Amino acid sequence: xxxxxxxxxxxxxxxxxxxxxxxxxxxxxxxxxxxxxxxxxxxxxxxxxxxxxxxxxxxxxxxxxxxxxxxxxxxxxxxxxxxxxxxxxxxxxxxxxxxxxxxxxxxxxxxxxxxxxxxxxxxxxxxxxxxxxxxxxxxxxxxxxxxxxxxxxxxxxxxxxxxxxxxxxxxxxxxxxxxxxxxxxxxxxxxxxxxx
Numbered sequence: 001x002x003x004x005x006x007x008x009x010x011x012x013x014x015x016x017x018x019x020x021x022x023x024x025x026x027x028x029x030x031x032x033x034x035x036x037x038x039x040x041x042x043x044x045x046x047x048x049x050x051x052x053x054x055x056x057x058x059x060x061x062x063x064x065x066x067x068x069x070x071x072x073x074x075x076x077x078x079x080x081x082x083x084x085x086x087x088x089x090x091x092x093x094x095x096x097x098x099x100x101x102x103x104x105x106x107x108x109x110x111x112x113x114x115x116x117x118x119x120x121x122x123x124x125x126x127x128x129x130x131x132x133x134x135x136x137x138x139x140x141x142x143x144x145x146x147x148x149x150x151x152x153x154x155x156x157x158x159x160x161x162x163x164x165x166x167x168x169x170x171x172x173x174x175x176x177x178x179x180x181x182x183x184x185x186x187x188x189x190x191x192x193x194x195x196x
Contacts, residue, residue: 010076017069017078018098026078027125034080035113040140040188044109045082047184048138052085055175061087061104069099070106075125083107085174086131102131105174110139123148127157134173142192143185145170 007029085105093099169178
């Protein structure tokens with residue numbers, strides 16, 4: 001990811017981004033171009049999208065891929081999470097069906113270059129979203145998943161599940177059944193195992 005040397009208003013960014021051929025993030029005037037994803041990143045995202053989609057077929061929740069933009073007004077932040085789940089009515093920024101406001105679960109697939117940002121600043125920005133209740137971090141270079149959830153106490157988040165075992169599974173708040181790590185990491189290549 002690399003910052004563009006110009007400052008835009010949120011409205012100018014959105015107009016520019018909707019016409020752009022590649023994706024970028026926006027934070028308080030600064031535009032950051034997004035790099036392409038690795039094979040494992042794309043595989044994990046596709047695998048998980050399929051598993052979530054099957055589980056949400058008869059649900060009041062729906063999920064969206066990394067092509068669906070998220071706007072966080074309090075942070076003046078536009079971004080593209082890898083996957084999101086929205087429960088209840090989907091709230092949109094405007095009449096264009098491309099920018100949401102109210103994710104319940106956000107899933108980020110980590111790479112070496114993005115992991116510190118996804119764990120740090122980005123998670124901080126996400127926590128300002130009132131509807132946001134669950135954050136899932138999935139490593140694309142080794143077998144490792146973390147599930148963070150918002151507790152009943154205001155603004156308190158806890159790591160409720162962490163695993164590096166391929167024979168394990170994760171249970172997300174809005175899904176009726178768990179997803180195995182074998183299904184999440186199916187057809188990936190060259191993954192490191194923490195226990196190796």
